[in-house]
Amino acid sequence: MKMYKGFIIPYTILLFSISLTGFSQDSTIFQPHGKVFARIFTNFHSELSGSEHQSAFEVTRAYLGYESEMHKNFSGIIKIDIGKPDDGDPNSSLRQYAYFKNTGLTYTNNRLT
DSSP: OOHHHHHHHHHHHHHHHHHHHHHHHOOOOOOOEEEEEEEEEEEEEEEESSOOOOOEEEEEEEEEEEEESSSEEEEEEEEEEEEEOOOOTTTTTTTOEEEEEEEEEOOTTTTTT
């Protein structure tokens, strides 16, 4: 019995500290936040053959959007895709189109999403 007396106090302190961290509440207040994002794909090409030197820079596709955490359980995203149609028309390089690529609202609570 004498051997266990030295272990009782450290184990009691350890168990008490574990139980305090397990039941402590989060004291931080949630602040809604969000961020704007963009991903832009470009192309640069230069033609060296022929009598004229031609260079071009083009934006081939762009993703623009916004992500937000509105509440500790709710988050949302909206993403717009801007690009060129690939329909074989010689004037298609002058046209651009934009549509909603992703929009969504997510609810998360513990293990439920």
